[in-house]
Amino acid sequence: MSVHTGNLVAARDVESLRSRIQAWRREGLSVALVPTMGALHKGHITLMERAQNMADRVVASIFVNPKQFAPSEDFDAYPRRETEDYEMLNAVGVHLLFAPDVAAMYPPGFATSVQVAGLTDILDGAHRAGHFNGVATVVSKLLLQALPDIALFGEKDYQQLVVIKRFVADLNIPVDIIGVPTVRDPDGLALSSRNAYLTPAEREIAPALNAALVKAAKAIAGGADIAAATKAAAAAILKAGFTSVDYVEARHADTLALLKNAQESGRILAAGHLGRARLIDNVPIPQK
Ligand code: AMP
Numbered sequence: 001m002s003v004h005t006g007n008l009v010a011a012r013d014v015e016s017l018r019s020r021i022q023a024w025r026r027e028g029l030s031v032a033l034v035p036t037m038g039a040l041h042k043g044h045i046t047l048m049e050r051a052q053n054m055a056d057r058v059v060a061s062i063f064v065n066p067k068q069f070a071p072s073e074d075f076d077a078y079p080r081r082e083t084e085d086y087e088m089l090n091a092v093g094v095h096l097l098f099a100p101d102v103a104a105m106y107p108p109g110f111a112t113s114v115q116v117a118g119l120t121d122i123l124d125g126a127h128r129a130g131h132f133n134g135v136a137t138v139v140s141k142l143l144l145q146a147l148p149d150i151a152l153f154g155e156k157d158y159q160q161l162v163v164i165k166r167f168v169a170d171l172n173i174p175v176d177i178i179g180v181p182t183v184r185d186p187d188g189l190a191l192s193s194r195n196a197y198l199t200p201a202e203r204e205i206a207p208a209l210n211a212a213l214v215k216a217a218k219a220i221a222g223g224a225d226i227a228a229a230t231k232a233a234a235a236a237i238l239k240a241g242f243t244s245v246d247y248v249e250a251r252h253a254d255t256l257a258l259l260k261n262a263q264e265s266g267r268i269l270a271a272g273h274l275g276r277a278r279l280i281d282n283v284p285i286p287q288k
Helices: 014-028 042-054 082-092 129-146 155-170 193-197 202-207 208-221 226-240
Strands: 010-011 032-034 057-062 096-098 152-154 178-182 244-252 264-273 279-285
Touching: 010 014, 014 042, 014 057, 014 096, 014 264, 032 042, 032 082, 032 178, 032 202, 042 057, 042 152, 042 178, 042 208, 057 082, 057 129, 096 129, 129 152, 129 155, 129 178, 152 155, 155 178, 155 264, 155 279, 208 244, 208 279, 226 244, 226 264
Parallel strands: 010 096, 032 057, 032 152, 057 096, 152 178
Antiparallel strands: 244 264, 264 279
16 A cells, blocks of 8 residues: 655646646656546545556546536535545645636636537436536536546446547547546445435435346346336336436447447446435446
């Protein structure tokens, strides 16, 4: 185990971010970027550790992006823990924290939006109007501000990962996008900053989301009807105590097209509401 004394530098504006990264580039060092919205947990830290294994220098960003929250959503309530986040990033040996404020990211007159047709109006996009435009816009900015060699994103937000890979390819942004498997609690619940909204009783119910998806994925791999398996998963999630289910769908892992048969590389994705929390999860369909 390596021990870090920690010497984390924080940049608040694009000029400071760029001058630090350019200095590393002049030394011939490679750079990884890990964008986050803060309220860091073990899932985020796993991304940082993976980044450290893949590049000489790791930049983490923390920015709660107002453009990816609809007016009815939890932008104001979203957990913000800057001091704890700084300590966690420092302890794991991240080299630079980029933490701009909203005015630095979206100065007066800001008018551009990155829109990815097709991928953003299905699944979560059908339930969160404008969400993926906000994500695509801010991630485009972060990639162009930092111009890292690689950027890492969690499979936990699987649709987000597919959307990002799409616009990075379409816009020829010269950054390799790396997906990192979902980090879970031992009972299967995917780690998420929004798990903080769960009451103790809801926390007991929450793993039912993952359990239902794992069961459906196994059933589909074993030859079960895709529509019947996803319908059964939605029913199981509701029976466990979720207030509502936005969707449970089997999709192609690369294109997010509706899955036609279990021989294709597939993924089951779902979202449901439990108390104040809207939880998402996804699992691969095992291949024979
Ligand atoms: P967020 O702060 O929620 O925007 O997440 C920042 C990054 O961490 C995104 O790429 C997420 O997909 C990733 N992430 C969040 N939770 C997890 C998790 N449980 N396992 C792996 N990656 C995660």
